[in-house]
Amino acid sequence: MTKAYSIRVRGVVQGVGFRPFVYRLACANGLNGWVLNAEEGVEIHLEGAEGSFRSFVEEMKSQAPQAAAIDDVRVEPAEAAGFSEFKIRESASKRQPTVQISPDLPVCENCVQELLCPEDRRYHYPYINCTNCGPRYSVVRSLPYDRPNTTMAGWALDDHCDAEYREPANRRFHAQPVACPACGPHYFFQTGDEVVHGDEEAIREAVHYLDSGKIVAVKGLGGYHLVCDAKNEQAVCAMRTRKFRKEKPFALMAKNVGVARRLVDLSPQAEALMNSVARPVVLARAKIELPGVAPENDELGVMLPSTPLHFLLFAAGAPEILVMTSANRSSEPIAYRDDEATRRLSGIADAFLIGERPIARRVDDSVVRVGAFGPAILRRARGYAPGAVAVIPTGRPILAVGADLKNSITLVVDGQALVSQHIGDLDHYESFCAFRETIQDLLSMYKIDANQLLLVHDAHPQYVSTMHALELPASEKCAVQHHRAHIASVLAERGAWDKRVIGVSFDGTGYGDDGLIWGGEIFAGSVRSGFERIAHVREAVLPGGDAAASYPIQAAAGFLAQLDGAPDFMAPLFSFPSRYLEALQLIRAKVRCFGTTSMGRLFDTAAALLGFTREVTFEGQAAMWLERLASQASNTDAYPFPLVSFELDFRPLLAGMIRDRVRARAANEVARAFQRGIAVGLRDAVAILSRSQEADTVVLSGGVFQNQLLLHDLKSLCELDGLQVWTNHVVPSNDGGISLGQAALAALANSESAARVEEIDAAWMTQVT
Numbered sequence: 032m033t034k035a036y037s038i039r040v041r042g043v044v045q046g047v048g049f050r051p052f053v054y055r056l057a058c059a060n061g062l063n064g065w066v067l068n069a070e071e072g073v074e075i076h077l078e079g080a081e082g083s084f085r086s087f088v089e090e091m092k093s094q095a096p097q098a099a100a101i102d103d104v105r106v107e108p109a110e111a112a113g114f115s116e117f118k119i120r121e122s123a124s125k126r127q128p129t130v131q132i133s134p135d136l137p138v139c140e141n142c143v144q145e146l147l148c149p150e151d152r153r154y155h156y157p158y159i160n161c162t163n164c165g166p167r168y169s170v171v172r173s174l175p176y177d178r179p180n181t182t183m184a185g186w187a188l189d190d191h192c193d194a195e196y197r198e199p200a201n202r203r204f205h206a207q208p209v210a211c212p213a214c215g216p217h218y219f220f221q222t223g224d225e226v227v228h229g230d231e232e233a234i235r236e237a238v239h240y241l242d243s244g245k246i247v248a249v250k251g252l253g254g255y256h257l258v259c260d261a262k263n264e265q266a267v268c269a270m271r272t273r274k275f276r277k278e279k280p281f282a283l284m285a286k287n288v289g290v291a292r293r294l295v296d297l298s299p300q301a302e303a304l305m306n307s308v309a310r311p312v313v314l315a316r317a318k319i320e321l322p323g324v325a326p327e328n329d330e331l332g333v334m335l336p337s338t339p340l341h342f343l344l345f346a347a348g349a350p351e352i353l354v355m356t357s358a359n360r361s362s363e364p365i366a367y368r369d370d371e372a373t374r375r376l377s378g379i380a381d382a383f384l385i386g387e388r389p390i391a392r393r394v395d396d397s398v399v400r401v402g403a404f405g406p407a408i409l410r411r412a413r414g415y416a417p418g419a420v421a422v423i424p425t426g427r428p429i430l431a432v433g434a435d436l437k438n439s440i441t442l443v444v445d446g447q448a449l450v451s452q453h454i455g456d457l458d459h460y461e462s463f464c465a466f467r468e469t470i471q472d473l474l475s476m477y478k479i480d481a482n483q484l485l486l487v488h489d490a491h492p493q494y495v496s497t498m499h500a501l502e503l504p505a506s507e508k509c510a511v512q513h514h515r516a517h518i519a520s521v522l523a524e525r526g527a528w529d530k531r532v533i534g535v536s537f538d539g540t541g542y543g544d545d546g547l548i549w550g551g552e553i554f555a556g557s558v559r560s561g562f563e564r565i566a567h568v569r570e571a572v573l574p575g576g577d578a579a580a581s582y583p584i585q586a587a588a589g590f591l592a593q594l595d596g597a598p599d600f601m602a603p604l605f606s607f608p609s610r611y612l613e614a615l616q617l618i619r620a621k622v623r624c625f626g627t628t629s630m631g632r633l634f635d636t637a638a639a640l641l642g643f644t645r646e647v648t649f650e651g652q653a654a655m656w657l658e659r660l661a662s663q664a665s666n667t668d669a670y671p672f673p674l675v676s677f678e679l680d681f682r683p684l685l686a687g688m689i690r691d692r693v694r695a696r697a698a699n700e701v702a703r704a705f706q707r708g709i710a711v712g713l714r715d716a717v718a719i720l721s722r723s724q725e726a727d728t729v730v731l732s733g734g735v736f737q738n739q740l741l742l743h744d745l746k747s748l749c750e751l752d753g754l755q756v757w758t759n760h761v762v763p764s765n766d767g768g769i770s771l772g773q774a775a776l777a778a779l780a781n782s783e784s785a786a787r788v789e790e791i792d793a794a795w796m797t798q799v800t
Contacts, residue, residue: 035064035111036084038075040091042102043418045176046133048162049073049099050119051204053091058199060087063114068122068175071445072130078111096163098136098308102419102447119205122175127478129445130175131419132168135252135394137310137337139164141202146339147346152191155231157340158215158388162206168417168452169253169394170208174476178207182389189214216387218250218340221373231347234340237384238347246270248358248372248380252338253394253413253452254365255358255372257379260350267323267354273379275361279649280325282312282332282396284341286351291333294318294352300401309414310337311397324354329659332398337414340386357395361649364455364465367393392472393465394452403742404758411439411767416452417473420761420771421523423448425778428479430470430505431487432496433770434513434541436650437763438466441770442473448523448774449473453767457495467499482506487777489513489769491542509777513541514552515562516772517732517764523775524761528558531726532757533717538733538765539580539631539650548573550629550733551679553716555724559779565720566677569593573627574617583635583653584644588614589627590636593682598693605692608644630709630735633681637705640688641698651734658740661702670704672712679716684708710744718752728755732772734765 040049045068053066053075062079077084088106095101138146142159145151153159160166170181178184188196192211195203203209210216212230219226220233227236237247244266246259257274259266261283271277285291291305295315305313312332317325325331334355336342345351357365358376366372367390373383398410408415416439423429429443438454451469455462473479486505488497490512500508518534534554543549544564551568572589573579579586588611591597600607618624631654635643638653641660647653670687673680684705691701717729729749736742736758749756762768 032081033078033111034081034084035076035078035109037107037109038077038088039069039071039073039105040075040101040103041072041130043098043100043131043133044073045130045174046167046171046207047098047136048096048206051162051199052096052099054117054119054199054204056087056090056094057117060084060090062087063117065114065118065120067120068130068177070128070130070174076109076112076114078114098133098163100131100418102131102422122177127480128174129447129477131447131449132171132174132176132417132476134309134414134416134418135167135169136164136308137414138339138342142339143342146342153211155343156212156215157218157230157234157338157343157386158208158210159339160206160208160210161202162204163202165206165208166252169390169392169413170388172391176207181207182391183208183210186210186215218384218386220382220384222382230343233384234343234347237382238344238349240382241349241353245381246273246379247382247384248376249340249344249384250369250372250386250390251340253390253392254367255376256355257358257376259354261321261324261352261354262350264322267321270354270356270379271323274356274359276356277648278326278652279361280328280330280332281354281356282334282398283321283324284353284355285333285335286345288335290351291335294333295331298401300406304399304401304406305333305335307414309397309399310335311399311414314398314400314409321352327656327659329662334396359461362456362459363461365393365395392452392469397453400739402739402758403746404756404760406760407737407758408761408763409737409765410437410453411450411762412452417449419447420450421448421526421775422446423523423775423778424528427485427778428477428483429485429487429774429777430474430479431511431770431773431777432466432470432489432500433773434489434766435491435494435496437766438462438496439762439767439770440466440469440473441774442477442479443774443778444477444479448771450762450771463495463499466496470503485509485777487511487773489516489542489773494542509780511773511776512544513769514538514549514733515554515776516769518554518562518730519558519772519775520762520768521730521732521757521759522558523771524759525757528775528779529560530728531555531557531560531724532728532730533721533724533726534562534730534732535713535717536733537630537731537735539629540577540627543628548576548625548627548629550627550631551633552628553720555720555726558775565724566674566679566716568628568630568633569678569680569682570626570628571632571681572618573625573629573632574614575623576625579614579632580635580647580650582610582646583639584608584611585614586632587611587636587639588618589624590633590681590685592618594686594689597689605640606644607639630733634735636685637688637702640685640692641702651737654735654738657702658706658738660699661706662740664697664699664703666700666703667707668704669711670708672708674712674716674719679712684712706738706740707744710741710748714745714748714752717749717754721754728757730757732759732764732768736764
């Protein structure tokens with residue numbers, strides 16, 4: 032007897048070859064009906080035998096395309112309409128979309144084979160793709176994901192591509208960005224007023240420039256890269272000078288995994304990450320030194336080719352190791368529009384390799400590593416964004432705008448928490464413009480009604496993100512404290528809304544309930560019940576406020592001022608520069624001084640004591656320098672960092688460092704004892720607090736927990752005490768994960784986790800007056 036069923040599939044099921052997969056599966060099981068893209072995902076109508084239907088559902092769940100991610104399958108009986116075949120129907124768009132957009136996908140092996148085969152009609156065509164690979168998020172302009180809604184709308188398919196697009200047995204069946212040299216976009220090479228047309232000719236000219244030590248701006252999936260020969264020290268130095276990037280490491284692209292293995296020590300887990308669908312930049316310990324690429328750093332960030340253009344560059348003879356860094360000046364967002372790129376990069380790049388296909392939105396490279404607790408994302412962008420990272424128990428749309436550093440935003444649609452690509456630091460105007468664009472992009476993509484929207488922002492009233500949020504239309508707005516959002520992001524990843532935990536949030540800065548600069552916080556509670564602050568790093572003074580984050584010496588003044596009997600830090604042993612005395616004068620005069628519990632600034636103080644007395648050129652540089660120094664020692668002793676009256680007292684910790692420095696102990700051993708002291712002191716504190724709070728799980732989040740040496744120490748120490756430790760895996764532990772925590776706390780809001788804007792403003796006014 033013929034049965035009929037309606038199936039709705041939610042998740043990442045558009046733009047990943049899911050409809051062609053359903054078509055072939057239905058035909059193989061002798062089922063008739065149709066499949067189409069809808070607002071929630073994919074809708075299927077099936078008619079046929081009951082046994083065939085059961086087989087279809089089981090195979091659909093177990094054999095879905097690699098890039099697909101099925102979150103939910105709903106099956107309901109339907110009325111049979113007497114279909115005699117199975118078809119892919121035109122997409123339906125009648126309601127607000129809730130479907131997840133697929134991240135961009137790396138070029139697949141089949142397409143690479145065709146790309147390099149002289150007999151294939153797409154031989155050396157840089158825009159080759161199929162249903163299993165190619166651009167997705169970077170080309171879609173609106174939902175559902177169909178060609179007219181992408182940046183490929185301007186190129187009509189020729190007869191050959193159209194036949195492939197309509198042939199169910201073909202790998203390009205309903206591949207929306209499909210194209211060929213006869214009907215699709217192309218690349219051209221430009222330097223000054225000279226233009227070289229033709230894909231092969233343009234790529235050959237770009238390779239000639241790279242081989243000659245020049246810098247080429249290359250248009251990729253989500254923006255431009257600045258590219259040069261990584262082994263050419265003069266080219267790398269020119270890149271740094273022109274880009275105003277003094278010391279921050281450059282990312283590398285290796286020709287293949289064999290070259291990558293010669294560059295860095297790749298564990299099986301790291302190699303799996305490097306080869307994963309996201310094709311991220313993977314941080315790993317360097318095996319060779321490339322002058323200028325990663326100064327004073329033992330690690331290199333390496334990625335593999337992910338687009339047809341990358342394979343063509345290497346096939347044409349490009350150097351096997353390329354610097355492949357975001358095309359921008361330091362701290363600006365990546366350039367992605369052609370006119371913008373040629374204008375902004377003209378003083379950096381010697382030439383441009385430009386593709387004709389427009390990019391719908393900028394998407395930078397993702398950065399990951401294998402950490403002590405498993406894979407960890409440091410920057411979430413290409414290959415991951417805008418995938419859903421959690422399902423939050425709410426039916427209301429929520430927009431969380433994140434923090435001002437390493438900004439990302441989260442949009443919750445039908446409970447799905449969609450986290451945007453990395454946007455950047457909002458104190459730069461170009462980044463702020465990108466922030467505004469991304470908000471409007473996602474709100475319009477999902478047709479969000481402002482009359483239903485809950486808008487969430489950081490508690491800091493002077494954050495750029497906060498002030499912009501207050502200007503946006505929404506039915507309700509609330510502020511979420513920075514460090515509570517860090518903790519909530521870890522729990523949101525796991526869907527642990529009621530789990531009572533000890534939450535440790537260590538970072539550089541965040542606005543506290545009392546108007547002080549927090550950064551060394553310990554909480555108890557859950558997402559649903561809220562987080563109570565139960566302990567913190569002892570309060571110090573931060574002379575000059577946020578400016579101290581750029582000068583470890585300036586931050587050190589506020590911590591060292593609390594030590595009795597401290598030596599003269601201007602004397603040769605420490606040789607602090609005059610900025611230290613200027614900071615002390617601010618402290619004594621009580622001018623522009625702010626209370627702080629920042630763990631990030633405590634690390635800066637330790638770095639200053641060991642010789643890092645210059646200005647940092649990128650965020651976290653002093654702490655990274657300290658971690659590298661400590662990793663060169665093997666001692667296991669720890670300076671004391673006791674919990675006294677619910678305060679982690681840094682004075683014995685710093686006193687121990689100073690004592691050993693005066694005794695001429697090796698700097699790397701002092702650094703190691705400091706790091707070990709932080710780990711032992713924190714372990715002891717959470718062991719005590721977990722017992723009193725009846726919690727068996729410790730959550731670690733915040734930028735300080737990107738320190739792998741610290742995490743490895745904590746892992747071994749907490750295991751001895753039987754404590755379970757949770758960290759971020761799906762979003763960064765730095766401020767790139769803040770927006771997810773904001774959304775989670777706002778959805779389950781209470782007095783401890785969220786505060787109204789008027790209360791936050793009142794606390795701020797009390798502090799500044």
